[in-house]
Amino acid sequence: MKRFAAIVLVLLLIPASAAPAQRHMIAAANPLAAEAGLKMLRQGGSAVDAAIAAQAVLTLVEPESSGIGGGAFMLLFDPATNKVTSFDGRETAPASAKPTMFLDANGNPRPHRDAIPGGLSVGVPGNLAMLELAHKKYGKLKWATLFEPAIKLAEQGFPVTQKLAKLLANNPDIAAMPDLKRTFARPDGTPVRAGDILKNPDLAATFRKIAKGGARAFYTGDIAKAIVAKVQHAPVNPGGMTLADLARYRAVERAPVCATYRVYKLCSMGPPSSGGIAVLQILKLVERFPSSALQPDTLTGVHLFAQASRLAFADRNRYVGDPAFVKVPVAGLLNTAYLKDRSALIGTDRDMGEALPGTPPMMKAEFGRGDTEEQQGTSHLSVVDDAGRAVSMTTTVEFLLGSEMMAGGFVLNNQLTDFSFVPVQDGKPVANAPAPGKRPLSAMAPTLVFDKSGKFLIAAGSPGGPAIIDYVAQSLIAMLDSGFDPKKAVALGHVIEPNGPLLLEKSPVLTGLAPRLAAMGYEVRTLASESSGLHVIQRVPGGYIGAADPRREGVAVGD
Incomplete structure (x- = not known):
């Protein structure tokens, strides 16, 4: 009965009419995330408030695509100033990163899929710092209010989507990774199925800390320690991220x-x-x-x-x-x-x-061709609020379920595999080669x-x-x-x-x-x-x- 009721709830969120919305609107990749954003808009919240609430819920219900363990980019229009600005919450490489970090012992690029799972691929998450930066400038509701829908859903449970269930069923190697199996397995050890009610008390606890302490609670303290421990002691491909890497992260407008x-x-x-x-x-x-x-x-x-x-x-x-x-x-x-x-x-x-690439005017450097192989663990949401502020935000953990590891109830990204694995091509440096502190x-x-x-x-x-x-x-x-x-x-x-x-x-x-x-x-x-x-x-x-x-x-x- 609980499973049926939850599915009915989701279906009720889908608009029955194509009539224009007169005041505000949000489009997002999951009905529960869209409803969380809509709730903020109905309370007089801004488009940024709605985006934060939706992102928090997406971290829970669409973990294969985005979350606070990843990064994001946001475009924002404010009609009060007629200004368009953007916020960069892209992950950064830790201080331990090297241009050759994705080459094998013979100096050849590793197979891309082999480099994804584990700690080596994890960049310092930027999503939450970006959201806080945007909220300080354009938020209307209290920061803690924005996490209430996600906390409630994480504690009471949500119906597993067809998309997540299909991903786990079709990728047994991913589903078998320790963190994912612990979070997304049924009592008999098989992956959760569509419609199963899934709870995530660890994520609820994480959100409570963030709601109270802001982004600082994520980049320092227990959450940061959990991230670093997971990266450094990954079951495969351990990485070198430190607490200092997290503490120094800054989002950029x-x-x-x-x-x-x-x-x-x-x-x-x-x-x-x-x-x-x-x-x-x-x-x-x-x-x-x-x-x-x-x-x-x-x-x-x-x-x-x-x-x-x-x-x-x-x-x-x-x-x-x-x-x-x-x-x-x-x-x-x-x-x-x-x-x-x-x-x-x-x-x-x-x-x-x-x-062939052209030669644009004002070109100051000569680069070799890159070889990026970006993946598709990403989501997007669009929002317009009562004041006419508009947000377009794309958010990601890079691969499906990121690095296939979790900390604090959220998926850790594998964004560093967005760097070019070959740092030098035809004797020229590649613009997207890895480097400490660099954004891929x-x-x-x-x-x-x-x-x-x-x-x-x-x-x-x-x-x-x-x-x-x-x-x-x-x-x-x-x-x-x-x-x-x-x-x-x-x-x-x-x-x-x-x-x-x-x-x-x-x-x-x-x-x-x-x-x-x-x-x-x-x-x-x-x-x-x-x-x-x-x-x-x-x-x-x-x-x-x-x-x-x-x-x-x-x-x-x-x-």
Whole structure:
């Protein structure tokens, strides 16, 4: 009966009407997380308050994707000042990190999957420090209030999702890791199943400490000691993180990267994320073509998008890294004349093949090509509050269930495997090579769009590793050029071109286009399904409409 009641509760949270929300809205990857955020909005909380409450619940109910043991990027628009800002909560490498940390005894890069589990891959978590920094500037409710829904759910239990249950069932090696087995196993030792009621008293205790002591309670004291002990004494791949590494972590408020596209202005996350630059590049590269040529699910639309994506990924892999360690030519990469020259490389009837990086103006350094293999343990949420403040936040533990270790009831990330395993390529340093205190490259691209009068229009973002760039860019082009509403845009079959084979998500239209694309020179691969999680809110006459990616279990709710 408890299991049935819990499932009914979740279903009741899904909005029954497509009518616009007039005051506020949140779109998140789990109904319980969305409801926690909505509760804060109903209490007069800000978009940041709602995001924090939702993230706390996601730590509990979607541990495979995000949590306080990982990192995040947040874009925020404040209409009171007409300012867009961004908050960087990306993890950092501990002082023990070395450029060669992911090479084997022969100097060759280790298999990526072998380096994920254990302590070596764990970066100093940045999520909570970022959320506290944003709350100090834009929060309205008391910090402790924001953790109440997650504490209650952790103590009373929540229904295990299909997504988490499927992950554990399909990956017995992951499910067998000691921390995960202890937390996510039934009494008979088998992984929990969808609908089982799962409690997490350890996480409830952690949240109580954080609610009382703020982020300091996480980065010092018992929680920090538990993290360090887990990393240093991991069952595989022990790492060298120390209490000093945690104590010195700082989140950073940064200027976003912004550009115009037709009559719109778009802002997204800058370095150490490559996502914002690449999304903006893709849109600028196709801007010279009429909107009619960019229609989704058409041969021309797919081709032009894929060619722009090739060019953006070539630049992304060469030039972007942590701006504290490398001089990233952001202005050059978004320079109008540079992108006009790059766009001229796009032909209308043939695939250009593997694109080479360009030479943007103001480039101050020469880098070798990177080799990142980001994974898909990520989530996204979008929020708009009563005052019109908008948040787009992408949050991650990197791989599915991160490093496959837990401390204090939460999953520890494996974000350091987002560094390039090869620190030097063709005799040149790689921009994304590991280093002490460095933040690894990301593809996360939380994005805000403004109309021609400067008013907020869209908050969007997605999980998905490097494919985030194409997921977000494709959905924005669909909305801005073809007038798709959020629900139709997030349900599109995905086209991914990371400057290699062209990846098409299986759908009647895209599968039908595959032979014609192959005839244009593409190496086409069809994927059964992509792991996107687009969560979009759009301002419309009368309020806001939103959508959650049908490939996941999220909802958009509002009043």
